[in-house]
Amino acid sequence: MEIISNSCPSTHFPVAHKAISLDIKGNKTDIVICKYDDNFLVMVTQIGCMGSILRARKEESVSVDPTFNVSVVFGKRDEPYLLACARQLIENISCGSSRPLVLSLGLKDHSPGTLKDVISAVIDNRLW
Amino acid sequence: MASGELNLDFSAQHISTDAHCNGKGKILEDQAIDSDVQITCFTEDLHDVTLHFQIIKLAKQIYVWIGCNTARFGHLYAAAATRPNNAVSVTSLIGGSSDNAGSSIARRLGLKTGLSIVLACNIPKDSPMVEATAERKLVEKLRNLGYIKATPEGMRVTLAES
Numbered sequence: 001m002e003i004i005s006n007s008c009p010s011t012h013f014p015v016a017h018k019a020i021s022l023d024i025k026g027n028k029t030d031i032v033i034c035k036y037d038d039n040f041l042v043m044v045t046q047i048g049c050m051g052s053i054l055r056a057r058k059e060e061s062v063s064v065d066p067t068f069n070v071s072v073v074f075g076k077r078d079e080p081y082l083l084a085c086a087r088q089l090i091e092n093i094s095c096g097s098s099r100p101l102v103l104s105l106g107l108k109d110h111s112p113g114t115l116k117d118v119i120s121a122v123i124d125n126r127l128w
Numbered sequence: 129m130a131s132g133e134l135n136l137d138f139s140a141q142h143i144s145t146d147a148h149c150n151g152k153g154k155i156l157e158d159q160a161i162d163s164d165v166q167i168t169c170f171t172e173d174l175h176d177v178t179l180h181f182q183i184i185k186l187a188k189q190i191y192v193w194i195g196c197n198t199a200r201f202g203h204l205y206a207a208a209a210t211r212p213n214n215a216v217s218v219t220s221l222i223g224g225s226s227d228n229a230g231s232s233i234a235r236r237l238g239l240k241t242g243l244s245i246v247l248a249c250n251i252p253k254d255s256p257m258v259e260a261t262a263e264r265k266l267v268e269k270l271r272n273l274g275y276i277k278a279t280p281e282g283m284r285v286t287l288a289e290s
Contacts, residue, residue, distance in 0.1 A: 013169045055222060
């Protein structure tokens with residue numbers, strides 16, 4: 001797996017971002033991660049467009065166990081692995097941050113192996 | 129995979145300070161090019177507001193974020209050509225409604241570029257001047273980047289994929 005990475009130190013621009021390009025199961029995958037004041041955006045594409053857009057956030061709850069709200073706002077609503085991917089990432093984010101996540105997945109295949117590689121690539125290059 | 133195949137293009141990232149000042153503020157530009165994903169970030173300082181722009185160009189789509197003073201994400205809209213007649217339709221995905229600033233900007237960008245657009249925008253609701261200025265600066269930048277091309281007749285055509 002070969003990773004090409006560019007990151008913006010954002011000394012002037014208020015939004016930090018990181019862009020990487022890698023190969024996942026033979027498909028060239030571009031990942032862009034942006035950090036806004038109140039949100040994280042993760043864009044994963046193999047098909048030249050954003051694909052399905054999901055939103056994930058941690059619910060404030062009184063109990064100790066956190067609950068998460070994950071939904072598709074645009075695109076494929078019948079692919080459970082996309083929701084699982086968003087769920088994994090928001091759980092990782094919420095260890096250190098309470099910001100919600102907007103995730104876009106434009107993938108050629110939605111197999112669990114591909115999504116696991118996507119998740120680990122995003123976490124390796126996280127901005128949270 | 130050959131380990132020697134490291135054709136990295138770190139030189140693609142550069143920061144240019146544009147001394148060209150239109151009298152209203154200065155422009156700081158930061159551009160990173162990464163294969164099929166082209167990211168352009170810049171800021172426009174106007175008299176009373178600061179507008180931040182982030183453009184991410186994918187092969188078949190453009191994502192734009194417009195920040196008004198803050199780096200809040202704002203409302204999210206999508207615009208694309210739809211049936212019939214390839215008229216451009218717009219919808220709000222997160223927050224927003226049809227009378228928020230981003231909605232009409234997204235639709236006009238979709239018309240001008242011919243690509244589908246995803247726009248995040250935190251411009252306040254009743255600020256037509258800010259909205260118009262933001263759109264103008266954005267279209268100017270998209271034209272400079274070659275994402276919108278003007279024909280000699282003055283009509284806009286889309287840029288075929290580079």
